[in-house]
Amino acid sequence: MEGERPASPARSSGLPAGGAEGDSPGGGAPFPGSSGSSTLLQGEVLDLDEDEDDLEVFSKDASLMDMNSFSPMMPTSPLSMINQIKFEDEPDLKDLFITVDEPESHVTTIETFITYRIITKTSRGEFDSSEFEVRRRYQDFLWLKGKLEEAHPTLIIPPLPEKFIVKGMVERFNDDFIETRRKALQKFLNRIADHPTLTFNEDFKVFLTAQAWELSSHKKQGPGLLSRMGQTVRAVASSMRGVKNRPEEFMEMNNFIEIFSQKINLIDKISQRIYKEEREYLDEMKEYGPIYILWSASEEDLVDTLRNVASCIDRCCKATEKRMSGLSEALLPVVHEYVLYSEMLMLTEEIGKLEDKVECANNALKADWERWKQNMQNDIKSAFTDMAEENIHYYEQCLATWESFLTSQTDLQLEEASDDKP
């Protein structure tokens, strides 16, 4: 596969309790999901559709923002700038909503693959319509990521979920795997949509809106002019992350990335392990309740009490299931996404030779880095707060269950006492 990056170095796993890698739904593949950039073909010119002339230019402008001192053709179209300003003025106003759902299996003579339905809702003028529905497969996502990396080498591109699951999988397409992947793909697209620069990328728009045959033909068109420049820019940008002659801030960034990567990996392992332990606890609890029912069959005087206990245990089981699903919705995907991010960030340490003309790339990267860090903090904070909330809710439900059992028992005792009275 061309453009593949080397595997990441081994990490320490310091879990004292048991420590073995559990079977996790999304776990442990050492390959970053980002490889697969298409080959750069020289000399091909982008074949622009007549209708899309204006749109093309606009989106290109946006993507060229971070390399304005390189490209001789740098149209600063007023409309594109307005787009930028608009976004910054009202940061909370989303005008692009994307959902990924309905995984469907397709069988052909050569292969079996899954497509996902992508629905885009938007109020943006540059889109032909306000709603789009397309079907895409993982390969298409890989293509998109590659194009984004090419076009914006100094920006932090969101990670894709892993290509394959290395361990614990019986078949490629089991339900958990598909669901986890679907969620991650949705996250991927929304991250792009939320990024001030990436959101206006032309390939992104094509990905969201083009019908199947349109996408194929667009893909075939090749990288063209931009990518040649992209190549140069990339090399330069890489030098920014290289070891030699790096300014203070980049040293700091790399130090952060290294430690962050370690810690987020551990947190990922711990969280997966908790999920596994909770599942095993649930399995045992499910067997526990029915024994009380069995017992009630031979105890005339304790029938109600025993059955009551069984139903309390059953309700606690349901609460546990809810807690587990909360964990897998809120915490696990977020942590795992940052594991992928950190792998990606760790790997961009290629030593380059070019040192001049780094000024603007420097700033662009720095801005994106700050933005990424801010997002990371918010996401982590939010994910853990949600986890805490799930746990509180779980214990509150169980508490209510057992308290109502107690009141029913004391009511019973009062009843019995009054029955005994002459």
Add this chain to the structure above:
Amino acid sequence: MQETYTAYLIETRSVEHTDGQSVLTDSLWRRYSEFELLRNYLLVYYPHIVVPPLPEKRAEFVWHKLSADNMDPDFVERRRIGLENFLLRIASHPILCRDKIFYLFLTQEGNWKETVNETGFQLKADSRLKALNATFRVKNPDKRFTELKHYSDELQSVISHLLRVRARVADRLYGVYKVHGNYGRVFSEWSAIEKEMGDGLQSAGHHMDVYASSIDDILEDEEHYADQLKEYLFYAEALRAVCRKHELMQYDLEMAAQDLASKKQQCEELATGTVRTFSLKGMTTKLFGQETPEQREARIKVLEEQINEGEQQLKSKNLEGREFVKNAWADIERFKEQKNRDLKEALISYAVMQISMCKKGIQIWTNAKECFSKM
């Protein structure tokens, strides 16, 4: 060769009527084997009583953390509670509390063992009672005892199952709590590189540690619940012992009746001269010649004596049997009431434990949530 064993201090207090104060009257040490001796004695002398069981000799139904070592302080403590409970049960039993040997167990430190053995209770013990698998073909057992035997089998089976699964649940719960402790360490290390998030991470990590360590007390409490269930698991055996005694008595009764009936028949045949039942004497007589009338008279006389004796014995056995059934059933009714009370209480206390665990959980996670939201 030195032997190490654990001895338990037994202090008896009697409540003075006048001022209600309890006075320490006796204090001595006993080891587990002496408790066993006391119980074995009671089983022999009170076969119609459901004798309270002893706590287990070796730790069973353990989940991984709990030590199966007899010398483990937690095990010793739980056994101490069980032994105390055993003595209290006897002391509160209307019949058993009056037993002399029990009294001496509490008061006579030296030579108590010899005193017990001097009663000769081991000789009195019916070895057949110990034969667990022996079945006696009893034609007319009291139906209530048959039902009781089934009940005790079911009780034993269901409580064993319950204890096994509970131990597995405890093990899993332990795992869930303890893994959270790892967050504490990682958060702490991570907080070193975070400027804004650092404090929040650090303090949240502390709460994760608190959460992880809270499981130890929770599960220790649950062991008490398991012990309460175990007592009734062992009571099932005591119930079965009473049923078996009834069976044996009924069997002996039926055998005696059968024997009497056959002797009567023999007598009748000798008197009337018809031989319907086979007897060796009859055969030899036929083969080797008739017996003399004098000989026949003598035989009839012996049989008549035996029949008389037999009838007396049958009468007393019948009486004994009825007495046994009456007394046993009275104690079984007492036991049933006790069991219903105790088990209900145990289940309620289980609920109370769960409530306490939930409240603790809410508190810890609320604190953690606050830390997370301040990050």
